[in-house]
Amino acid sequence: MRSRRQVGERAAQVIERVIFDMGVDRLVQGTFVLDRRCRPYYSSAQGVRGRADVVVALAQLAECAALRAAAHADPDPQALRAHTAAVVAGLLREFEARSARFRALPAASAD
Secondary structure (H helix, E strand, C coil): CCCHHHHHHHHHHHHHHHHHHHCHHHHHHCEEEEECCCCEEEECCCCCCCCEEEEEEHHHCHHHHHHHHHHHCCCCHHHHHHHHHHHHHHHHHHHHHHCHHHHHCCCCCCC
């Protein structure tokens, strides 16, 4: 990844795919990982470390609790997208707080 914006876009794609494939409850039970090359990915396992630079348990993010509540209330797709964007913002906040490599990335790529 060349920028924090790209990391956020990729995280959003992964989250949407996990929700589609496994559902919100399964998403929230897993972890989001930022590897040493600043690539975000999801793991349904709790204790992933290995090649990870940062591991975030999604259940600990307040944004995920709001996403779960919204999904159970059966909102429209636009509302789910808004909650997904909030989860991505929460992940980026955690990545920035925990990773010097992520902080070193520019906000947006030049291309």
